[in-house]
Amino acid sequence: MAKSTIPTLRFKEFDDEWKIKQLGDISQLLNGRAYKQEELLDNGKYRVLRVGNFNTNEQWYYSNLELEENKYADNGDLLYLWATNFGPEIWNGEKIIYHYHIWKVLIDEAIIDKRFFYTLLEQDKERIKLNTNGSTMVHVTKSMMEERILAVSSLPEQQSIGSLFQTLDELLSAYKDNLANYQAFKATMLSKMFPKAGQTSPEIRLDGFDGEWEEKKLKDISDSIEYGLNASAKEFDGENKYLRITDIDDESRKFIKKSMTSPDIDVANLDNYLLEPNDVLFARTGASVGKSYIYKESDGKVYFAGFLIRIRISKEFDANFVFQNTLTRKYKNFIEITSQRSGQPGVNGKEYGDFKIFFPSLEEQQAIGAFFSNLDELISNYQDKITQLETLKKKLLQDMFI
Numbered sequence: 060m061a062k063s064t065i066p067t068l069r070f071k072e073f074d075d076e077w078k079i080k081q082l083g084d085i086s087q088l089l090n091g092r093a094y095k096q097e098e099l100l101d102n103g104k105y106r107v108l109r110v111g112n113f114n115t116n117e118q119w120y121y122s123n124l125e126l127e128e129n130k131y132a133d134n135g136d137l138l139y140l141w142a143t144n145f146g147p148e149i150w151n152g153e154k155i156i157y158h159y160h161i162w163k164v165l166i167d168e169a170i171i172d173k174r175f176f177y178t179l180l181e182q183d184k185e186r187i188k189l190n191t192n193g194s195t196m197v198h199v200t201k202s203m204m205e206e207r208i209l210a211v212s213s214l215p216e217q218q219s220i221g222s223l224f225q226t227l228d229e230l231l232s233a234y235k236d237n238l239a240n241y242q243a244f245k246a247t248m249l250s251k252m253f254p255k256a257g258q259t260s261p262e263i264r265l266d267g268f269d270g271e272w273e274e275k276k277l278k279d280i281s282d283s284i285e286y287g288l289n290a291s292a293k294e295f296d297g298e299n300k301y302l303r304i305t306d307i308d309d310e311s312r313k314f315i316k317k318s319m320t321s322p323d324i325d326v327a328n329l330d331n332y333l334l335e336p337n338d339v340l341f342a343r344t345g346a347s348v349g350k351s352y353i354y355k356e357s358d359g360k361v362y363f364a365g366f367l368i369r370i371r372i373s374k375e376f377d378a379n380f381v382f383q384n385t386l387t388r389k390y391k392n393f394i395e396i397t398s399q400r401s402g403q404p405g406v407n408g409k410e411y412g413d414f415k416i417f418f419p420s421l422e423e424q425q426a427i428g429a430f431f432s433n434l435d436e437l438i439s440n441y442q443d444k445i446t447q448l449e450t451l452k453k454k455l456l457q458d459m460f461i
Contacts, residue, residue, distance in 0.1 A: 064076040064077045064078070064079065064210060064461060065077065065461070066210075066458065066459050066460060066461050067457075067458040067459075068455070068458035068459050069216070069459060070216065070219050070220075073212065073213070073215070073216045073219075075212075075213060077210040077211055077212045077461055078210070078211050078212075079208060079209075079210055079211075080208075080209055080210075080211050081205065081206055081207065081208060081209070082204060082205055082206070082207040082208075082209055083204075083205025083206065085166065085167075085170065085171055085176075085209075085211065086164050086165060086166045086171070086176070087164070087165040087166075088139070088162040088163075088164060088165075088201055088204060088205065089129045089130075089162060089163040089164075089165065090130075090159050090161075090162060090201075091108075091130055091156070091157035091158045091159050091160070091161045091162070091163070092124075092127060092130040092131075092156050092157065092158065092159060093158075093159040094107075094122065094124065094156075094158075098122055098124060099120035099121070099122060100120060100121045100122060100123065101120070101121065102121050103121030103122050103123045104121070104122065104123050104124075105121060105122055105123075105124070105126070105131070105154060105155055105156050106119050106120070106121055106152075106153075106155045106156070107119070107120045107121060107122050107155065107156045107157075107158065108132065108138070108150075108155050108156070108157040108158060108161060109158045109160075110140065110142060110143050110144070110158060110160050110161070113138075113140045113144070113148065113161065114140075114146070114148050122156055124156060126154065126156065129163065130156065130157070131154055131155060131156050131157065132150045132154070132155050132157050132163055133150070133154050134150065134151060134152060134153065134154075135149065135150065135151075135173075136149070136150045136163055137149055137150075137163070137164040137165075137166070137173055137176065137177055138150055138157060138161055138162065138163055138164065139161065139162045139164050139180060139204075140160065140161050141160060141161070141162055141198055141199050141201075141204065142160035142197070142198040143160070143197060143198070145184045145187050145199065146180070146181060146184045147164070147177050147180040147181055147184075149173070149174075149177055160198070162201075162204075164176070164180075169214075170214065171211070171214075171217065172214060172217035172218045172220075172221045173221070174218075174221030174222065174224065174225045175212075175217035175218065175220050175221035175224075176217075176221075177221075178220065178221060178224040178456070178460075179209060179211075179460060181456070182456040182457075182460045183207065183209065187199055187204075187207070210460070210461035220459055223455075223459075224452070224455070227448065227451070227452050227455075228452075230448060231445065231448050231449065231452070234441055234444050234445050234448065235445060237441055238438065238441040238442060238445065241434065241437055241438050241441065242438060244434070245431070245434050245435075245438065248263070248430075248431070248434070249383070249386055249387050249388075249431075250387070250388065251263040252264070252427060252430075253383075253384060253387055253389070253417065254272055254417045256389070259271040259272050259273075259274075259417065260272055265423070265426050265427065265430065268419060268420070268422075268423045268426070270419070270420075272417035272418055272419045273417065273418050273419075274415050274416070274417050274418075275415070275416060275417075275418055276412060276413055276414065276415055276416075277370055277381070277411060277412050277413070277414045277415075277416065278409075278412030278413065280372060280373055280375070280376045280381070280416075280418070281370045281371055281372055281373060281412070282371045282372075282373050283369075283370075283371045284368065284369070284370050284371075284408045284409075284411065284412050285331070285368070285369050285371075285408070286343075286365060286367075286368055286369075286408065287332060287340075287362075287363040287364045287365045287366065287367040287368070287369065288301075288322055288324070288329065288332040288362055288363065288364055288365055289364075289365040290322040290323055290324040290364070290365075291322075291323045292320035292321070292322065292323060292364075293320060293321055293322070293323035294320065294321070295319040295320055295321050296321040298321075298360060299321045299322060299326055299360055299362060300314075300316075300319055300320075300321065300358070300359055300360060300361045300362070301319075301320045301321050301322045301361075301362050301364060302314060302334070302340070302352070302361050302362065302363050302364060302367070303320075303364040303366065303367070304342045304345070304347045304350065304364070304366050304367060305347075306319075307340075307342070307347075307350055307351075307352045309347075309350065311435075311438070311439060311442065312350070312351060312352050312353070312382075312386075313352075313439070314352065314355075314358045314361070322362050322364075326362065329362065332362045332363060333360065333361065333362060334354040334358075334361045334362070334363055334369070335354065335371070336354065336356060336378070337354075337371055337372045337373075337374065337378040338353070338354040338369050338370070338371050338372075338378070339351060339352070339353050339354075339369070339370050339372060339378055339381055339382050339385070340352040340353075340354070340363055340367045340368065340369055340370075341367065341368045341370065341385075341406070341411050342366065342367060342368075343366055343367065343368050343405055343406055343407060343408075343411075344366055344403055344404070344405040344406075345366070345403055345404065345405075346404070348394060348398045348404045348405055348406055349385075349390070349391070349394035349398065349406065351382060351385035351386075353378060353379060353382040368407075368408050368411055370411065370412070375421065376418065376421065376424065377421060377424035377425045377427075377428045378428075379428030379429075379431070379432055380418075380424035380425070380427055380428040381416065382428075383427070383428060383431045384416050390414070393414055394406060397410050
């Protein structure tokens, strides 16, 4: 039994207590269809919703089986995955066959708001994971699910809560779609704005620039190639930041500052290990070999650690242009080939110095660098908005339900 029947946060027009119900009293759970693997097709009359593509659009299979009553889902149906992973989904699309490890959840919408109930199930799924069965396939049984104790508000309050979370979910979905579009656009531009193998100019060029590019090695356009500081880390002292391989985000290549540290050493005479504008870092060993980072003054006073190599780009070249080259397929191929070792994969300073890049004029480098910097900023903004919304949603899920 819940200790309280009033949530921490609610709309001001509601003040009545919520009612305690068993899930089985307010809903019906209908298993999907069992079928043989050979009945799955690459094309057919109906798509088949399985455990593997629940809440995704990947690896769809089809079937020519006829629809059986209550063993197919139609647009707007509430579904629940009860094996391996857990959670609800409101199906949005044409009629599909759904697998045995998925329930269709039937409710009386004159009593229960569908979007509220979906959110209630979403809010409850982490607790369900603590009460599961199975060793080969973790699952929750129908009887266990039907005995779940839930607190339910009046229908008008349900509708208000459901509408709020629907708006949040739609906003999150829109931000995620925009993020994916910008990420895909950047990937396309990286493949087209730098010369391909055997070419000396790119497929797509910014207005006002022409002529062939000139190939140079990294060592020929840098002032120095140096290894980082061999010191352990300690709690952040409030001034001296310590950048290690694990502090560079795999996707954005930004300095992750959630758990900052400082070098556990007297830094009084270690200015040579301080990062400056035009510094690009490269991971030199292990699974992260090839990971790159470009220093930004907004990152503050940063020392770089020993498993990183710093290449200080000469002022006659644009460091951001160089950095963007480290995100291309050409660079990834270079790392895959060069890093091969008998033990851990690795690329040393000399090998990084031999990486070849095609360079246009400094003005065009700067224009391309700025183009990608602006794109990175857009991507970062969407990532931040998604994080903020997800944090807000998590908080509201905690406070608006019992």
